[in-house]
Amino acid sequence: MTTDAASATPESGTPAEYDERVTPIPTRWVGPIRVSGNAVEGEIEVPLATYESPLWPSVGRGARLSRQIEGGIVATVVGERMTRSVLLRARGAGAAHLASIDVQQRFDELAAVVAAQSRFAQLVEIHPEIVGDLLFLRFAFTTGDASGHNMVTAASEALLSTVLAWHPELEYGSISGNYCSDKKATAVNGILGRGRSVVAEMLIPAALVESTLRSSTQRIVDLNTGKNLVGSTIAGALRSANAHYANMLLAFYLATGQDAANIVEGSQGITYAENRDGDLYFSTTLPHLIVGTVGNGKHLPGVNAALDRLGCREEREPGANARRLAALIAASVLCGEISLLAAQTNPGELMAAHVAMERGAARRGGSKA
Structure with a gap:
């Protein structure tokens, strides 16, 4: 049945019983x-x-x-992809740069790590950024029919552990480095894609x-x-x-x-x-x-x-x-x-x-x- 709001008639009557656990939205x-x-x-x-x-x-x-x-x-x-950016610390920009090159060259190994721990997440891209001694790795995934917030976080946890095992000279910074970028108005999502x-x-x-x-x-x-x-x-x-x-x-x-x-x-x-x-x-x-x-x-x-x-x-x-x-x-x-x-x-x-x-x-x- 067609229900264009212009022709719909609001219902009237006794309000429903109040329930503080529910916020009704027309x-x-x-x-x-x-x-x-x-x-x-x-x-x-x-x-x-x-x-x-x-x-x-x-x-x-x-x-x-x-x-x-x-x-x-x-x-x-x-396009479609969901992202999570991890943050790592290096001894300096040179070490961060070498680690970023190695991570990109071993893309297939990292993709296999994701495939082993998720039925639907697939790694499609790694985009590194270096600021001082900080190394940001922006991972992009396809996530099936899910929006993928939790799916990509779990996948990124596995990838972060793998990268740290490969490069003990790096230190953990955060599972999310804001380069994702989640629930913030940024340019990167439009440039590289998210969702x-x-x-x-x-x-x-x-x-x-x-x-x-x-x-x-x-x-x-x-x-x-x-x-x-x-x-x-x-x-x-x-x-x-x-x-x-x-x-x-x-x-x-x-x-x-x-x-x-x-x-x-x-x-x-x-x-x-x-x-x-x-x-x-x-x-x-x-x-x-x-x-x-x-x-x-x-x-x-x-x-x-x-x-x-x-x-x-x-x-x-x-x-x-x-x-x-x-x-x-x-x-x-x-x-x-x-x-x-x-x-x-x-x-x-x-x-x-x-x-x-x-x-x-x-x-x-x-x-x-």
Whole structure:
């Protein structure tokens, strides 16, 4: 059943009994979104858990737009890896440099160490950095359908022990040296990759820009340049130029049992818009989505049901379900991003929508979906 938030009716009645162990978050299924690409095909509704009720109709408008275009939103998963960087100390930079060379030359041996202690983790890259007498080794792994936080930490523990056994002149520094980089806004994740990297894009005919978004191609292109590209640059954003990726990411993460703190790096991404003979090319690039369909949090009944409904619990090759989830998240981000930008091309539209929805919900005593 289609449940675009714009047409959903909040339930009223007696509030549920208070339980201090549970924080209820209103959740609605929005869409369906028409998606194609290398990880998912079809029209799929998505769950968004949020207190910001205008987010539902905003994403819903983008979803309606996608259903009016052949192929809808094309979501392409362009990479996947999870990282952990270990920190070691050497007697000096020379010793650190020699050790780093040896570690890279013995990649196959280290890959075998990982394979021996994990069914799903596979070592795909080692990237060293030396600062003074400090040696950072940034290990990158594929992790199947898990986001991989614990999996890569366990693998890195094994690799760290092996490297220290090979090089007794080195000293242990930390299992995590912040060069990973986990739950922090950094440049390295976008450059080297962390999590699932997805590009979502759509070519929107000019007529639909006007009828569905109530804007124009050039106004949206100009706003994206001025707001997202220039505005983010003067603000000092790190490899990030977007309007509100974090809104859609947090709502999707909470509904599907992801580690919500990973929206810190997940919301770093770039929105790009181009006028193509009057039609609007619009894309959202999310280089580091830390998401999974198995692991911690996925056992909860609501999360389980959501992942089943999203089609992310099917019998597929390891990693395919997580790639499907990442593609759906990227498509949802595009829906919310283009809707907000379109609203901001019209003076007063954004505030009017918030006032109408949030004050209406307050008068009704809140909503439950």
